[in-house]
Amino acid sequence: MVDGLTAIGAGLAVGLSALAAGIAEYGIGSAAIGAIAEKEELFGKGLIFTASPETIVIFGFVIALLILRGGA
Amino acid sequence: MSKTLKFSVVSHIDDAVGILSKLASLGVFHPERTDRLKNDLVFSETEILADLIVKLEHMREELEPYFVGDLQKQKTLPLKDLIEASKSFVDDFSEKVSPVLSQIREAELKKLTLKEDLKMVSNFGANVNFGPLSETKASFISGKMPSKTVKHFRLILSERLPKSILVSGPWEGGWDYVLIGTSEEDTLEGLLSEFTWIPLYLPKMRGTVAEFRDSLLKENQDLDKELISLNASLSGLTKKIYPELIALREMLNNYYQVLSLSKYAKKSEFFTLIEGWTLEKDLSKLKDSLKKIDGVEIFLENFDPKDAPTMPNHPKAVDPFYSIVSLMGPSSQGSIDPTLTVSLFFPLFFGMMLGDIGYGTIMLLLAVVFKKQVDSLFDSLLGKYFSRFSWVLMVSGISSIMFGFFFGEVFGFSITPLFFNRLENIETLLLSAFIIGLIHLNLGFLMKAVEDFQKGLPKLVENLSWILLQIGAFTMFINFNTGLALTLISFVFLLRGDGLESFLMVFILFGNIFSYLRLAAIGLSSVGIALAVNQLAGMAGSARILVLLFGHTLTLIIGIFAPFIQAMRLHLIEFFTKFYEVGKRVFSPLKLTYKYSGGELKW
Numbered sequence: 001m002v003d004g005l006t007a008i009g010a011g012l013a014v015g016l017s018a019l020a021a022g023i024a025e026y027g028i029g030s031a032a033i034g035a036i037a038e039k040e041e042l043f044g045k046g047l048i049f050t051a052s053p054e055t056i057v058i059f060g061f062v063i064a065l066l067i068l069r070g071g072a
Numbered sequence: 073m074s075k076t077l078k079f080s081v082v083s084h085i086d087d088a089v090g091i092l093s094k095l096a097s098l099g100v101f102h103p104e105r106t107d108r109l110k111n112d113l114v115f116s117e118t119e120i121l122a123d124l125i126v127k128l129e130h131m132r133e134e135l136e137p138y139f140v141g142d143l144q145k146q147k148t149l150p151l152k153d154l155i156e157a158s159k160s161f162v163d164d165f166s167e168k169v170s171p172v173l174s175q176i177r178e179a180e181l182k183k184l185t186l187k188e189d190l191k192m193v194s195n196f197g198a199n200v201n202f203g204p205l206s207e208t209k210a211s212f213i214s215g216k217m218p219s220k221t222v223k224h225f226r227l228i229l230s231e232r233l234p235k236s237i238l239v240s241g242p243w244e245g246g247w248d249y250v251l252i253g254t255s256e257e258d259t260l261e262g263l264l265s266e267f268t269w270i271p272l273y274l275p276k277m278r279g280t281v282a283e284f285r286d287s288l289l290k291e292n293q294d295l296d297k298e299l300i301s302l303n304a305s306l307s308g309l310t311k312k313i314y315p316e317l318i319a320l321r322e323m324l325n326n327y328y329q330v331l332s333l334s335k336y337a338k339k340s341e342f343f344t345l346i347e348g349w350t351l352e353k354d355l356s357k358l359k360d361s362l363k364k365i366d367g368v369e370i371f372l373e374n375f376d377p378k379d380a381p382t383m384p385n386h387p388k389a390v391d392p393f394y395s396i397v398s399l400m401g402p403s404s405q406g407s408i409d410p411t412l413t414v415s416l417f418f419p420l421f422f423g424m425m426l427g428d429i430g431y432g433t434i435m436l437l438l439a440v441v442f443k444k445q446v447d448s449l450f451d452s453l454l455g456k457y458f459s460r461f462s463w464v465l466m467v468s469g470i471s472s473i474m475f476g477f478f479f480g481e482v483f484g485f486s487i488t489p490l491f492f493n494r495l496e497n498i499e500t501l502l503l504s505a506f507i508i509g510l511i512h513l514n515l516g517f518l519m520k521a522v523e524d525f526q527k528g529l530p531k532l533v534e535n536l537s538w539i540l541l542q543i544g545a546f547t548m549f550i551n552f553n554t555g556l557a558l559t560l561i562s563f564v565f566l567l568r569g570d571g572l573e574s575f576l577m578v579f580i581l582f583g584n585i586f587s588y589l590r591l592a593a594i595g596l597s598s599v600g601i602a603l604a605v606n607q608l609a610g611m612a613g614s615a616r617i618l619v620l621l622f623g624h625t626l627t628l629i630i631g632i633f634a635p636f637i638q639a640m641r642l643h644l645i646e647f648f649t650k651f652y653e654v655g656k657r658v659f660s661p662l663k664l665t666y667k668y669s670g671g672e673l674k675w
Contacts, residue, residue, distance in 0.1 A: 044399035
C-alpha cells in the first residue's frame with residue numbers, strides 16, 4: 001500500500017510538473033517562433049524564454065527521486 | 073571582447089580619396105555614418121566601376137570552367153589606366169571569346185536535341201520504314217493512341233483522307249505510336265478529336281529506323297569533334313586572358329570599395345568629415361598612416377559603450393563554440409568573451425548528460441563524416457556555420473565517450489565504471505551536477521566582477537556578494553551562526569547595489585543552481601531509454617537485432633538532441649545572464665583584397 005502510494009506520489013510530481021511546463025512552453029514557444037520569423041536575431045532570446053519553464057520538470061524529477069528513495 | 077574607439081578624420085576636400093584609400097587599405101576601420109555635415113561626398117567613377125565589375129564578373133563565370141593553371145599577382149594599376157584596361161578587355165572579350173562561347177552553346181544544344189531524338193528512335197523497331205512519310209511533302213503529325221483503337225482509326229482515316237499515309241507500331245504500356253503524313257491537316261485534326269490521342273515530339277525521320285539512327289549517331293560524332301576543337305580553342309584563349317581578368321576584377325573591387333566609403337563621409341565647402349571605429353590597439357597604426365597626408369586632423373570621439381561595435385577575441389581553436397555565444401548577439405563593449413569558457417563547459421555538460429561510449433563513438437563518427445561532406449559541398453557562410461557545428465559535435469562526442477568510461481555505459485549496457493554507475497549512485501550524480509552548477513554560475517559572477525573591476529568598488533563588491541551569499545547559505549548547514557552572519561553581510565551589499573530587487577534575484581539564483589540538476593536528470597532519462605530498448609530486444613526473440621537497431625537509433629537521436637538543447641540552455645540562461653551584456657553590432661572593418669593584385673591604389 002505504502003509502496004503504491006509512493007509510486008503514485010512520484011508519478012504525480014513528474015507528471016504534473018511536466019504538464020505545467022508544457023502548458024507554459026506552448027504559449028512561449030509559439031510567440032518565440034513568431035518573433036524569430038520576423039527577426040532571426042531573436043533566436044537566442046527565443047530559445048531562452050522557451051526553455052525557461054523546463055526547470056519546473058527538473059524540480060519535479062528531483063522530488064520524485066527523493067520520494068522514491070525515501071520510500072524504498 | 074577587444075576594445076574599440078570612435079574617431080573622426082577631418083581633411084581638405086582634395087585629400088578625401090587618399091584618406092578613404094588609406095583607411096580601407098589598413099583593414100582596421102569600421103565606418104560609421106555621420107550627420108554632422110549635410111552634403112554627401114560623391115565620386116563620378118563609382119558608377120563606371122560598378123558597371124565594369126558586373127561585366128567582368130559575368131565573364132569570369134563564363135571562363136572559370138575552362139581555366140587550368142596558376143594565377144599570378146599583377147601590379148595594381150592607377151584608377152584611370154584600370155578603367156581603360158577594363159573597357160578594352162570587355163571589347164576584346166566580345167570580339168574574340170563571345171563568338172566561340174556562342175558556337176559551343178549552339179553545339180551543346182544540338183547535342184541535347186540529338187540525345188532526345190536518339191532516345192525517341194529507340195522506341196521503334198529497327199526495320200520500321202519511314203520512307204513513304206519522308207517522301208511526301210505533306211505535314212508530319214506524330215502521337216500515340218491505345219493499341220486496340222489503331223486498327224479502327226486506320227480504317228476511318230483511309231475512308232476520310234485516302235491520300236494520307238500512316239505508319240504505326242507498338243509503343244510502351246498498351247499504346248501504339250502513330251505517324252501520319254497528310255496535306256489536309258484540318259480534317260485530320262477533326263478526326264483525331266474523335267479518338268484518344270496524345271501528341272508526341274518525334275524527329276523528322278528518313279528511311280528505316282536503323283538508317284535514321286545511324287545518321288543521328290554520325291551527326292553526334294561530328295558534333296563531338298566540333299566541341300573538342302571549340303573547347304580547345306576557348307581553353308587556349310582563357311589561359312591567356314583569365315589571369316588578367318581576375319586581377320582586373322580584384323583591382324576594380326578594391327577601388328570600388330574605397331569609393332563606396334564616400335556614403336559614410338560628408339563634406340562642407342572645403343573639408344570632408346569621416347567617422348568610424350577602430351580597435352584600441354590599432355589606433356596608433358591608423359594615426360601614423362594618416363599623418364603622412366598634410367592637414368589631416370584625427371579626433372577621438374565620446375561614445376556610449378553600448379553603441380560601440382565589438383570584436384570577439386578568443387583563441388582560434390575554440391572559434392566553433394562562438395556560434396553558441398553568438399546566439400545571444402554580439403557582446404557590448406567591455407564584456408568578457410566567454411567562448412573559451414563555453415568550449416570547456418559545453419562538452420562537459422553534453423558528455424555528462426549523454427555519457428555513453430557507444431552513442432559517443434557513433435556521434436563522433438557522424439560528426440567527422442558530416443564535416444567532410446560540409447567542407448566539400450559548401451564554400452560559403454552556411455558551409456562555415458555547419459563546419460563549426462560539426463566541430464562542436466565532435467568535441468561533444470569525445471566528451472560523451474570519456475563520460476561513458478567514467479559511468480561504465482555502452483549502449484545502455486553496464487561495464488566496469490571508472491567512477492560510478494549512474495543508476496546505482498543517483499545521489500552522487502545529483503551532487504556532482506550540483507557542484508558543477510555552483511562552479512559554473514560562480515565563474516559567471518567572477519567574470520562579471522572582472523568586467524566591473526574598472527567601474528569601481530561598489531559594483532565589484534556587489535558581484536562578489538552573490539558568491540558570499542552562497543557561501544553563507546551553505547555554511548549555515550555546518551555552522552548556523554557563521555553562515556547567517558555571512559548571508560546578512562552579503563545582503564547588505566546586495567541591497568546597496570540593486571535595492572529590493574535583490575530579494576527576487578536570490579530566488580532566481582537558487583533556482584539557477586538547482587537547474588543544473590538537469591545534468592543528472594537528462595543523463596538518467598537517456599540511460600533509462602537505452603535500458604528499455606535493451607529489455608525490449610531481450611523479449612523480441614528473433615527480431616532482437618532489428619529492435620536494437622531501431623531502438624538505439626531513436627535513442628541516439630534523442631540522446632544528441634536533448635543534451636545539446638539543455639547544455640545550450642544552461643549557458644544562455646543560467647550562465648550568460650550573470651555577466652553577458654548584449655551589444656548592438658560586431659566590429660567588421662573594411663578590408664581590401666590583395667590576392668591577385670599588389671601595390672597601393674593610385675588615384
